[in-house]
Amino acid sequence: MCIILGGGLAMKSQHVEGKKRAPALLVIPIANLEEREYPFDFTIDADALELGSFYRGEISIDGSISRVASQYYLSGRITAEQIGECDRCLIETERKVEAEFSLYFQVSGDAPEVESGEESEDAGGIYRLRADEHAIVLDDEIIETLRLAYPMKNLCREDCKGLCSSCGTDLNKNTCNCSKGTIDPRWSKLEGLFPEDTELN
Numbered sequence: 001m002c003i004i005l006g007g008g009l010a011m012k013s014q015h016v017e018g019k020k021r022a023p024a025l026l027v028i029p030i031a032n033l034e035e036r037e038y039p040f041d042f043t044i045d046a047d048a049l050e051l052g053s054f055y056r057g058e059i060s061i062d063g064s065i066s067r068v069a070s071q072y073y074l075s076g077r078i079t080a081e082q083i084g085e086c087d088r089c090l091i092e093t094e095r096k097v098e099a100e101f102s103l104y105f106q107v108s109g110d111a112p113e114v115e116s117g118e119e120s121e122d123a124g125g126i127y128r129l130r131a132d133e134h135a136i137v138l139d140d141e142i143i144e145t146l147r148l149a150y151p152m153k154n155l156c157r158e159d160c161k162g163l164c165s166s167c168g169t170d171l172n173k174n175t176c177n178c179s180k181g182t183i184d185p186r187w188s189k190l191e192g193l194f195p196e197d198t199e200l201n
């Protein structure tokens with residue numbers, strides 16, 4: 001993992017509170033940011049963010065943070081390799097995904113009741129930072145973005161034929177004799193010996 005902030009920014013020890021996951025992994029120090037844009041860049045393993053069931057290997061996060069007065073704007077792009085199992089044929093699937101995120105933070109010096117990172121309901125997705133917070137932690141945002149980027153329906157390909165529900169044959173690779181009208185000629189002599197709805201496996 002690395003972070004690149006231009007302008008010789010000192011990497012001071014972080015003051016991060018109120019997060020469930022400890023220690024925070026994707027931390028952007030903000031104590032000394034001037035009013036300009038700074039690029040950042042992280043690489044982190046999917047397992048470190050507890051996303052190992054859905055993503056594999058390195059997750060890359062590239063973005064920038066800008067400060068204007070007591071507001072911070074972050075935007076970035078996440079690149080990750082999604083893994084799963086085809087809903088129809090159960091083979092392992094993998095695909096590269098890219099997802100974008102953007103975040104606004106507002107330092108609220110005179111609102112001591114506001115918790116760190118709490119999203120204010122009336123401010124259209126602006127997160128509040130206490131005046132004594134010296135870092136922005138991206139962990140939760142990245143995890144949430146990648147969870148949302150995971151498809152509800154996971155197919156190895158759009159026209160996957162799936163497995164035969166009777167005999168389990170992978171219909172992408174083979175055919176089977178389960179469906180009516182496609183009885184193997186070798187079995188045709190047996191036709192009529194069984195009741196109509198008996199399946200020949």
Ligand SMILES: [Zn+2]
Pocket residue numbers: 086087088089090091155156157160161162
């Ligand atoms: Zn499939």
Ligand SMILES: [Zn+2]
Pocket residue numbers: 164165166167168169176177178179
């Ligand atoms: Zn079958």
